[in-house]
Amino acid sequence: MSAGHDHGGHAHDHTAGANAQMLSWALALTTAYLVAEVVGAFVFNSLALLSDAAHMLTDVAALVIALLAIRFGQKPADDKRTFGYKRFEILAAAFNALLLFGVAIYVLVEAVQRFRQPEAVQSTGMMIVAAIGLVVNLISMKLLTSGKDASMNVKGAYLEVWADMIGSVGVIAGALAIRFTGWTWVDPIVAVGIGLWVLPRTWVLLRDTTNVLLEGVPGGIKLPELRAGIAGLSGVAGVHDLHVWSMASDDINCTAHVTLAEGADADAVRKRVADMLDSRFGIEHCTIQTEAAAEPCEDTGHLHP
Incomplete structure (x- = not known):
């Protein structure tokens, strides 16, 4: 593993x-x-505050x-988990999405009951509590903004705070x-509006985490383009058994079998493929197996740039 890849690890830790x-x-x-909002919801009898x-x-x-997730994600790989604990982040984000779906269903059921039996609401206290919540949400969003694009887990937390900010505006x-x-x-x-507002964003988060858990191709990478990129390199006669997946939101892994052109040097081709994957697709961890056209899977090599 090169120094460049190690530097990426230090950057990730930072x-x-x-x-x-x-x-x-x-x-x-x-x-x-x-704590303040739960107390306010019961004191002022507001379902919107409770939602x-x-x-x-x-x-x-x-x-x-x-x-x-951050704590466990930084734990090194061991004999039981050779990829480490990075996927804990994805599991956490998926759990958050499912939790939000559950909350939305609960609010819808409670709202139906309120429509059937309307209850008095203390609007002044409701508004004061919601205004405080709006300030808290805005501060939390500001704190989480810098990390939301680099971590799917932080993005999940950010989306929930963002939804709450919209909710506070609605309550006011x-x-x-x-x-x-x-x-x-x-x-x-x-x-009900708060619940319906957050559901589409929750679905996006659940879809993205499910794609990672199913070893799907990471967003932003088109497999035909990646395959064509490898096949177009000098010394490559063909490529098959190509797999691209993520362990977490900040890494991409790739494995491929590359058929060598006649007279091509296996080490040079592997390096060429690895460099292209890194520079063009941002894939820093790859395993490239090279093989002669007449004798598939005979010459094997691994390269992690």
Whole structure:
């Protein structure tokens, strides 16, 4: 493994450390507000606040799991888990998505009950609590912005906080409507709106994590282009058994069998393929097996740039 790949590992560790610090601050803020919002939901009898509090609970869970994912993800590979623990991040993100789906269903059921039996809502207290929540969510979003594109797990936490921010805005609007019109049915309407707003984004997160768990081709990589890139290199007569997958959101792995052109040097071809995969597709970890056209799978070599 070259020095360049090692440097990438150090960069990943540095990024993970920065993410952990930001996640810790966001967790402290979110947990403190969660307690206040749950109390406010019951004191002011607001389903919209309770719905927002439910999403806030998933935020707390997401942030805790994200921190654990960073801790476990940095553990080195061992004899039982030769790829290390990076996939813990993906499992955590998938769990968060499923948790959000569960919360949305709960809110929809509760809203139906409120439509059948409307209840009085204290709009002023509801609005104050939601306004505090809006500030907390905005701060948490700012803290998580830098890491959301580099980590699927941090992205999951960011999406939940973002959804809560929208929810807080909805609760404030609902509180104002109830205060000036007396329409208590606005409260369950807002609660349902919050649930429906977050579901499409939750689906995207669940889809992406499922693709990783199923060893799917990472987003942004088109397998026909990658195959053509290898086949077009000097010394390559053909390519088969090509596999591309991710262990986590920040790494891509590739294995391939390359048939050598007549007279081609196996070591030179393997290096050529590895360099192309790294520079063109960002694949730093690859295993290239070379073979003569007449004797497939005879000459094997591994190269990790």
